[in-house]
Amino acid sequence: MQQDTPADIQNRLPLLAGFIVLFAVVLFFRLWYLQVVKGASYQELAENNRIRPIKLRPPRGIIYDRNGKPMVENVLTFDVSLVPEDATSLEGTITKLSSIVRMKPEAIKQALDDAEDVRGKYEPVKIVEEAPWDEVALVEARQEDLPGVIIEPEHRRHYPYGGMASHQFGYIGKVTQTQKKYEQADTGMLVGQGGLEKTYDKLLRGTAGRRMIQVNASGKKVKDLGIDEPKPGTDIFLTIDLDVQRAAEDALGTRAGAVVAMDPNSGEVLALVSHPTYDPNLFPRGISPRDWVKLSNDPSHPLYNRAVQSVYPPGSTFKIVVSLAGLDSGKIDPKDTVTCTGSLRTGRKVFRCWKKGGHGVVNFHKALVESCDVYFYTMGDRMGFDHVAEYARKLGLGSKTDIVLADEKPGLIPTAAWKRERVREPWYPADNFMNSIGQGFVLVSPIQAAQMIGAVANGGVFYRPQLLRKTRNRETGTEKVYDSVEKRRTVFDAAALAEVRSALLGVTSESGGTAHGAATPLATVAGKTGTAQVIAQKTPGGKLTESTQDHAWFIGYAPADAPKIAVAVVVEHGGHGGAAAAPVAKKVIEEYLRDAGTKTAQ
Amino acid sequence: MLERRLLSNVPWGMVALIIGIALIGLSAVYSATYTPSGPSSLFTKQVIWVCLGIMVMFAALIPDYHTVGRYAYVVYALSIFFLILVALIGRTGMGAQRWLPLGPFAFQPSELAKLSLVLALARYFAEDPRRGGYELRDLLIPGGMVLVPLVLVMKQPDLGTALMLMFTTTLIVILAGIKFRSVMAVIVLGAVVASAVFLVPPVRHKIWTSLKPYQQKRIKAFINPASDPLGSGYHATQAKIAVGSGQTTGKGFRKGTQSQMAFLPERHTDFIFAVIAEERGFLGASFLIVLYMVLLLVGVDAAKSAKDKMGTLMAGGIVSMLSLYVFINTGMAVGLLPVVGVPLPLVSYGGTSIITTFLAIGLLLNIRSRRFMLFY
Numbered sequence: 013m014q015q016d017t018p019a020d021i022q023n024r025l026p027l028l029a030g031f032i033v034l035f036a037v038v039l040f041f042r043l044w045y046l047q048v049v050k051g052a053s054y055q056e057l058a059e060n061n062r063i064r065p066i067k068l069r070p071p072r073g074i075i076y077d078r079n080g081k082p083m084v085e086n087v088l089t090f091d092v093s094l095v096p097e098d099a100t101s102l103e104g105t106i107t108k109l110s111s112i113v114r115m116k117p118e119a120i121k122q123a124l125d126d127a128e129d130v131r132g133k134y135e136p137v138k139i140v141e142e143a144p145w146d147e148v149a150l151v152e153a154r155q156e157d158l159p160g161v162i163i164e165p166e167h168r169r170h171y172p173y174g175g176m177a178s179h180q181f182g183y184i185g186k187v188t189q190t191q192k193k194y195e196q197a198d199t200g201m202l203v204g205q206g207g208l209e210k211t212y213d214k215l216l217r218g219t220a221g222r223r224m225i226q227v228n229a230s231g232k233k234v235k236d237l238g239i240d241e242p243k244p245g246t247d248i249f250l251t252i253d254l255d256v257q258r259a260a261e262d263a264l265g266t267r268a269g270a271v272v273a274m275d276p277n278s279g280e281v282l283a284l285v286s287h288p289t290y291d292p293n294l295f296p297r298g299i300s301p302r303d304w305v306k307l308s309n310d311p312s313h314p315l316y317n318r319a320v321q322s323v324y325p326p327g328s329t330f331k332i333v334v335s336l337a338g339l340d341s342g343k344i345d346p347k348d349t350v351t352c353t354g355s356l357r358t359g360r361k362v363f364r365c366w367k368k369g370g371h372g373v374v375n376f377h378k379a380l381v382e383s384c385d386v387y388f389y390t391m392g393d394r395m396g397f398d399h400v401a402e403y404a405r406k407l408g409l410g411s412k413t414d415i416v417l418a419d420e421k422p423g424l425i426p427t428a429a430w431k432r433e434r435v436r437e438p439w440y441p442a443d444n445f446m447n448s449i450g451q452g453f454v455l456v457s458p459i460q461a462a463q464m465i466g467a468v469a470n471g472g473v474f475y476r477p478q479l480l481r482k483t484r485n486r487e488t489g490t491e492k493v494y495d496s497v498e499k500r501r502t503v504f505d506a507a508a509l510a511e512v513r514s515a516l517l518g519v520t521s522e523s524g525g526t527a528h529g530a531a532t533p534l535a536t537v538a539g540k541t542g543t544a545q546v547i548a549q550k551t552p553g554g555k556l557t558e559s560t561q562d563h564a565w566f567i568g569y570a571p572a573d574a575p576k577i578a579v580a581v582v583v584e585h586g587g588h589g590g591a592a593a594a595p596v597a598k599k600v601i602e603e604y605l606r607d608a609g610t611k612t613a614q
Numbered sequence: 615m616l617e618r619r620l621l622s623n624v625p626w627g628m629v630a631l632i633i634g635i636a637l638i639g640l641s642a643v644y645s646a647t648y649t650p651s652g653p654s655s656l657f658t659k660q661v662i663w664v665c666l667g668i669m670v671m672f673a674a675l676i677p678d679y680h681t682v683g684r685y686a687y688v689v690y691a692l693s694i695f696f697l698i699l700v701a702l703i704g705r706t707g708m709g710a711q712r713w714l715p716l717g718p719f720a721f722q723p724s725e726l727a728k729l730s731l732v733l734a735l736a737r738y739f740a741e742d743p744r745r746g747g748y749e750l751r752d753l754l755i756p757g758g759m760v761l762v763p764l765v766l767v768m769k770q771p772d773l774g775t776a777l778m779l780m781f782t783t784t785l786i787v788i789l790a791g792i793k794f795r796s797v798m799a800v801i802v803l804g805a806v807v808a809s810a811v812f813l814v815p816p817v818r819h820k821i822w823t824s825l826k827p828y829q830q831k832r833i834k835a836f837i838n839p840a841s842d843p844l845g846s847g848y849h850a851t852q853a854k855i856a857v858g859s860g861q862t863t864g865k866g867f868r869k870g871t872q873s874q875m876a877f878l879p880e881r882h883t884d885f886i887f888a889v890i891a892e893e894r895g896f897l898g899a900s901f902l903i904v905l906y907m908v909l910l911l912v913g914v915d916a917a918k919s920a921k922d923k924m925g926t927l928m929a930g931g932i933v934s935m936l937s938l939y940v941f942i943n944t945g946m947a948v949g950l951l952p953v954v955g956v957p958l959p960l961v962s963y964g965g966t967s968i969i970t971t972f973l974a975i976g977l978l979l980n981i982r983s984r985r986f987m988l989f990y
Contacts, residue, residue, distance in 0.1 A: 021926045022918050024789050028934060029914045031785075035941045036907040040900050042948045046858040047896040054858025 070218030071167035073245030077254035093136035099160030175289030179317035182207020183295035218245035251280035259603035276466035278496040279475025323455035327542030330450030337403035339508035352386035380515035392448025426453035462580035469575035529594035539568020541589030564592035639961030667972030674976025690734035696723035732931035740924035774954035785934035864895025916982035
């Protein structure tokens with residue numbers, strides 16, 4: 013190997029050494045200048061003129077309905093907070109403050125102790141949230157006297173309609189420790205904890221700003237250094253129509269249940285109701301433990317979004333599925349007749365029709381219009397329930413609709429294989445009977461029912477139920493419109509569909525139809541009632557208490573010839589579908605169609 | 615036999631100096647990361663990193679540095695591979711994509727890239743038989759060698775590392791020898807590019823808008839700190855207040871109001887020197903500067919006493935890189951240089967930085983220890 017002398021390189025090394033020494037000397041003098049010459053004045057800056065960043069929380073995005081009416085807003089409130097480090101005498105400040113805000117000094121100390129572990133140095137501790145005006149004014153006036161006490165403006169979430177549509181909005185609350193990691197949020201920040209507030213939290217949240225102030229040794233503001241304005245969250249426009257939502261809420265009244273209304277031509281959700289409701293205004297400033305226990309232990313489960321999280325036996329509304337399964341595949345001829353004597357016997361068991369005296373001789377049309385159980389026992393048994401189950405799945409039952417709300421339940425469409433595995437029993441003919449009239453194992457959620465009847469109305473197109481219509485950046489005005497998403501298209505035999513639709517129209521209009529309560533002079537309504545038994549057997553002669561009363565269903569669409577709205581209504585323990593649920597659907601349909609000519613969504 | 619001779623040639627004074635600096639660093643990290651509920655887990659991690667680093671340093675003594683030189687290109691290629699990997703799957707932090715997740719830890723390939731570039735350049739120039747200085751066109755290959763990691767690092771974006779790569783290369787080229795007229799050519803070229811950037815509005819605009827907003831703010835704030843007292847000017851101002859208020863003797867361990875009160879951002883990483891200056895005062899800060907100066911000068915001596923071109927260039931390159939680290943970081947903390955993210959070697963918190971620094975210093979010791987040996 014060549015051993016060349018590195019002499020010429022080594023001759024240049026003093027250059028590097030010189031560079032090192034030179035910079036060290038420069039640094040030395042700089043330190044001397046800063047620390048020795050100017051040290052005292054920097055000391056003063058550090059001690060007396062402290063720069064304090066004050067976090068400015070952004071207002072969350074406003075939630076509007078499809079016509080631009082605000083459904084969730086913010087109101088400006090003022091909090092009284094304390095920066096313990098700035099209080100010259102903490103005891104003194106606490107005593108004076110307690111007389112102004114009408115709190116015991118111990119309560120203020122408790123608030124400070126609670127915050128001690130989580131807050132950073134010089135981070136204010138909230139003493140009174142949403143302080144009343146007189147207290148704010150007093151604190152401002154006596155600022156000199158209250159070192160360390162500050163007034164913090166906050167945009168507080170406000171739900172002007174209280175419990176209305178509360179299950180869509182969810183609620184907001186302080187970010188939890190585990191969320192902090194993933195949501196890039198800081199301590200004390202309010203983030204969506206459920207519903208749309210959670211789903212679109214990143215959009216709604218906005219970006220925090222800060223104000224820099226210089227304070228003196230006693231924490232008093234000396235100078236405003238400037239403000240880095242917070243960026244408000246993005247406003248969102250829902251597909252919900254406030255008026256339709258309100259009509260549905262009012263029609264349901266105090267009864268427990270759910271209503272879903274959709275535009276069958278786009279999947280846009282026009283109204284989504286779950287009763288009982290809760291007031292989301294309880295949450296933004298931290299719900300009290302008592303209120304929380306009350307809400308979560310309430311036997312009527314007000315926090316539950318029944319429209320997507322509850323599944324019910326569909327009752328006779330399921331006969332639509334059996335009808336399509338028969339007519340589309342040709343296994344039922346609409347001219348076939350069944351004689352209903354009021355019951356059907358198989359083996360040792362007797363299955364009753366809801367009409368004691370029987371319907372007599374019924375063909376398909378009459379059977380669906382009058383909801384004859386014996387006809388559907390017979391047809392369901394003839395086809396076998398696995399065949400019906402196949403159509404149920406084609407109609408979107410048994411799987412989630414993928415609406416953006418959390419914890420949607422898929423419901424249940426049983427098959428013989430499922431029963432063998434889960435119940436460890438074979439599939440009996442009785443299972444064909446019961447499931448064909450929507451009893452037994454079948455479970456459907458209100459949103460699924462609305463999607464299904466919408467697909468019957470539009471001829472087999474399945475849309476993802478849509479809640480977000482558009483977003484708008486408040487600062488730039490830029491809008492982003494969200495188009496409807498078509499999930500799939502199922503082609504049904506046109507004659508079969510026409511046959512089913514004609515019977516559904518008959519339900520509200522022909523004599524013997526079960527849902528005259530849904531009929532309206534504004535448009536033709538097509539639909540189907542359902543009365544789902546809560547318990548299989550009633551004690552003979554025993555009076556039904558409310559909790560054992562049947563669930564009432566109505567699903568339908570209008571106008572029958574050119575559908576604009578599809579509705580699903582469940583009234584828990586409401587009794588008969590035609591009496592309890594159909595009138596609710598009527599109110600919803602009327603509200604939407606009444607304005608449909610004048611009020612087209614922009 | 616050989617082992618014992620090597621051991622007796624290890625400059626133990628230099629080793630003591632290195633460990634001394636690292637201990638000062640640990641105490642500063644302890645103070646800067648201290649939380650109300652006790653020492654931070656970051657401190658524990660840093661202790662582990664320093665212990666590992668010391669082991670790496672001694673391990674780097676074992677192979678002959680020529681062997682290291684033989685693998686220089688392989689290591690270089692590997693570091694480029696990691697840089698590409700980080701661009702594809704890296705973890706993002708603070709607006710830049712710099713980290714590769716590695717179990718519970720994260721590895722920062724740009725740190726390795728700096729050292730591997732020094733080694734690769736040292737080998738390139740050591741094997742080049744040319745004498746009497748380089749022309750510009752002779753620098754095409756080394757230019758390419760620096761350009762690849764430079765572009766990848768810029769993409770992250772990591773302006774600090776990019777500058778480090780550029781400056782380190784410049785120093786190595788100067789050491790390797792460059793013709794006077796090439797230097798002039800570079801200066802003229804630089805002047806032309808700079809004037810194009812500053813005087814031709816469309817070009818200036820294009821370059822300016824290609825920077826991230828935080829980078830724009832930093833440059834603006836360096837030119838006029840008052841322009842942005844809240845943002846990056848805030849960092850610089852707070853650092854200066856911290857350093858200045860330390861005065862002659864400092865406020866004492868864990869008594870630095872600026873750093874303890876969290877006014878000082880990045881206080882355990884890029885601004886650790888400000889913490890030391892605040893708590894240990896002028897005496898402590900200048901003592902640390904003297905320690906660094908002695909360490910770097912001993913490094914220069916190692917380069918001078920090396921027996922061959924490879925050793926000289928490798929040692930010279932490592933010393934150049936470390937000097938730049940030290941002076942850019944401290945210069946930034948005292949407001950002499952703009953705020954760029956460059957760690958203070960052996961002191962700043964950060965696993966990859968600690969390990970690669972100890973590795974680099976281990977190689978320096980390696981060259982120093984073999985100054986009396988003959989190679990065949």
